[in-house]
Amino acid sequence: MERIRVCVVGATGFAGIEVCRLVLGHPNMELAMATDRKEAGTRLDAVYPSFAGACDLELSLPEPDTIAQAADVAFLAVPHTASLALTPELLKRGVTVLDLSADYRLHDPEVYEQWYNTPHTSPELLSQTVYGLPELNRKGILALAERRAAGQAVLVSVPGCYPTATALAATPALSAGLAGSDLVIADAISGVSGAGRGANARTHYCHANESVEAYGVAKHRHTPEIEQTLSEVAGRQMNVVFTPHLAPLTRGLLSTVYLEAADGVTAEDVQAAYEARFANEPLVTVLPAGSMPSTSSVFGTARAQVGVALDARRRRTIIASCAIDNLGKGAAAQAVQNANIVLDLPELAGIDMPAPLV
Template identity: 80%
Template sequence: MEQIRACVVGATGFAGVEVCRIVLGHPDLELTMATDRKAAGTRLADVYPAFEGACDLVLSLPEPEAIAQNADVAFLAVPHTASLAITPQLLALGVTVIDLSADYRLHDAAVYEQWYGTPHTSPELLGQTVYGLPELNRAGLLALGERHEKGEAVLVAVPGCYPTATALAAIPALEAGLATGDLVISDAISGVSGAGRTPNARTHFCHANESVEAYGVAHHRHTPEIEQTLTQVAGREMNVVFTPHLAPLTRGLLATVYMTAADGVTANDVQDAYERRYANEALVSTLPAGHMPQTSSVAATARAQVGVALDDRRRRVIIASCAIDNLGKGAAAQAMQCANLVLGLPETQGIGATAPLI
């Protein structure tokens, strides 16, 4: 089989370089181009010496015509609005786009504009985009694959890290009707790499080390994305209270979700629903009753682990906790999982199965 040519746009960011690493180890993909506006003309290995001897690519500017000449698929590991500037051109030039930014995740352009404070310049693409959470939208990704096989360039919007963990924690309870009402509360903690490569006062070592803080309280931009996903799952409009926290970790994310239990629901009902829902998912595991996930178990992998409990003391709350790697299942590895489905490859091809043991 001829290798599929891949370009990583935004290759020096934490998510972008993780995509580069995965592509380099993928048996069916070849990293033929990597771009970065600020580091153009510099070898990727000079920015990240771990690539010395493994990758000789020189970073270039993200010019759509050059990408189309060198790649069949482009992974866009860029901030919001950067994808708006390049994705329509790439699609028109026949390049399939796996977009890790927020630009095409929300179905409603007006909602995007409200939360991101900028006009959405290609709303016509939103109806053609599949939200790339395979455990929820696998059929849609496979449908994109059929279009891609016929020669059409297609677009995947890879979910954010917080929305991924929150959704995986909530999906089984909502799908099975075990949770009632329209409110979901998500308390989530992420490692510092989730803030990106460029440091700021909050992510500087001296500030972040030995400290945990909430941020973006009541107005974090992932809120409408989570609400959109949970509304799809529940079949009714869902409201989300989402509070992210920054922890002194390099990588890793833990989301603990609270939902009101329906009348008569037992702890066994909840455990059984989660075990059944994820029994055939290659990258999501439900832990045994009484066990909760930890970030170290999934660090540097594409995996997610979920643990559940029922607080039956007073208000009968379903508590579901999901651990992922924010750069793995929360970004680069999930992007590759989506790409595999679209490109007609085995879903877990080229992405790791287990975490380092120490």
């Protein structure tokens, strides 16, 4: 099989370099180009010495014409709003785009402008974009695969890390009608790499080490994405209270959701609903009753682990936790999973690995 040429835009960020690492080990992909505006002209292995001997690419500027000449597929690991300028130009030139930013995740451009403080400059693409959470939306991604096979460049909007874990935690209860109200409370904890490669006062070592703190309380930008996804799953408007926390981990993310149980729902009903919903999902493991997931179990992987319980006291609450690697299933590995589906490759190609033992 001819190898698919890949460009990673924003290759020196944490998500971008993780995409590069996965593509280099992928049996059907070739890392043909990597870009970074600040590091253009520098070899990738000079920025990340661990790539010495594995990749001798020189970083380039992200020019659409150059990318289109070098690559069939582009992974955009760029800051929010940066994709708005580049994605339409790549699609016009026949390049399929996997966008890891938030620029095409929200269906309503007015909601996007409200949360990201900038107008959406290509709202016409929103109806053509598929939200790339395969466990919830495989049918839509497969439809993109058909369009691409017919010669059309397509766009996948790769979900954020917090929305991925929160959706996987809440979806079985919502889709099975086990929730008795429209309120979802989500508390999530992420490692510091989720904040990106550029350090700030909150994320440098002296502040983040030996400390856990809530941030973005009642205003985090992933809130409307989570709300949109869970409302679609439930088939009704869901209202989300989302609180993210920063923990002194390099990578890893745990999201715990709380939903009021509908009348008559038992712990056995909840466990059975979760096991049934993810029974055929190769990257999601539902743990046995009484077990809850840990981030170390999914470190460095594309996998997710989910545990669930019913607190029968007082308000009868479904409690579900999902652990993922924020750079794996929460970003790069999920992007590659989507690319595999769109490119008609085995879904787990290049990402089917367990967490390291130590």
